[in-house]
Amino acid sequence: MTTRPIRLLHTSDVHIGGGFRTPDDGDHHDHCLCPLVVIEQQVKAHAVDLMLVVGDLFDHQRVTRDLVDEVLGRLGRLGVPCVVIAGNHDVHDDRSIYVEGVAEQAGVIFIDDPDGDTVKLFDGALHLWARSMPIHDRSFRPLRGLPPRPDPAAWWVVLGHGHLEHTEDDVYGRSSPVTPADIEATGADYVALGHWHVRTDASTENVTAWYSGAPYGVAASHQMNLVDLHPVHGVVVGSVPVELPTEGCLPAQ
Numbered sequence: 001m002t003t004r005p006i007r008l009l010h011t012s013d014v015h016i017g018g019g020f021r022t023p024d025d026g027d028h029h030d031h032c033l034c035p036l037v038v039i040e041q042q043v044k045a046h047a048v049d050l051m052l053v054v055g056d057l058f059d060h061q062r063v064t065r066d067l068v069d070e071v072l073g074r075l076g077r078l079g080v081p082c083v084v085i086a087g088n089h090d091v092h093d094d095r096s097i098y099v100e101g102v103a104e105q106a107g108v109i110f111i112d113d114p115d116g117d118t119v120k121l122f123d124g125a126l127h128l129w130a131r132s133m134p135i136h137d138r139s140f141r142p143l144r145g146l147p148p149r150p151d152p153a154a155w156w157v158v159l160g161h162g163h164l165e166h167t168e169d170d171v172y173g174r175s176s177p178v179t180p181a182d183i184e185a186t187g188a189d190y191v192a193l194g195h196w197h198v199r200t201d202a203s204t205e206n207v208t209a210w211y212s213g214a215p216y217g218v219a220a221s222h223q224m225n226l227v228d229l230h231p232v233h234g235v236v237v238g239s240v241p242v243e244l245p246t247e248g249c250l251p252a253q
């Protein structure tokens with residue numbers, strides 16, 4: 001591996017628009033943007049190169065266009081590239097909130113192709129693949145249909161929002177399944193997963209894969225993954241805490 005070091009911050013399941021009134025999380029209003037404030041702080045504090053939001057950025061498709069514009073606009077102004085994919089709560093179907101051009105105008109990279117798309121970043125030092133979720137059922141396989149590793153000298157990062165089936169007998173018929181074999185077959189340096197709200201190591205023999213867990217809300221991990229892709233140290237996965245006030249929402253900065 002001859003490529004440059006890249007540090008990424010990985011979150012998912014932010015569920016903006018869902019409200020956050022839980023005993024642990026304090027009194028946050030329905031359109032609480034506190035997780036975005038944390039993203040902005042952590043990107044700066046840790047000199048992050050790339051932000052990943054791996055599905056369910058929004059809680060539902062009834063959020064207003066103004067809220068979508070505000071959230072994507074802030075992600076687009078992080079000062080680093082930000083890649084967003086759809087999840088089952090903000091699925092990219094004919095009622096998608098990610099209408100044509102909305103992410104582009106905001107300066108966010110939204111992967112909208114259900115067959116998958118590769119994005120090249122940092123002058124080709126990192127190649128990233130994901131497919132958009134057009135439907136959340138058993139037919140949708142988040143990590144299938146990707147091309148072979150495009151450039152052995154570049155980092156290869158794959159994103160997917162779905163349910164991990166650990167073993168053959170751990171098949172409950174959940175939608176958007178991901179198997180360890182799917183993860184292994186990506187050949188990726190890092191697979192960034194979303195959908196589980198608990199931070200989980202899903203790595204296989206040769207592929208590092210993690211759920212970041214949700215930053216906030218019921219049963220959340222209150223963490224984001226901080227991942228170093230390093231030519232000498234390899235792929236190092238750490239986490240940063242999501243510490244939010246219990247006394248109402250953080251002001252925008």
Ligand SMILES: [Mn+2]
Nearest residue numbers: 056087088195
């Ligand atoms: Mn989900």
Ligand SMILES: [Zn+2]
Nearest residue numbers: 028032034249
């Ligand atoms: Zn809040």
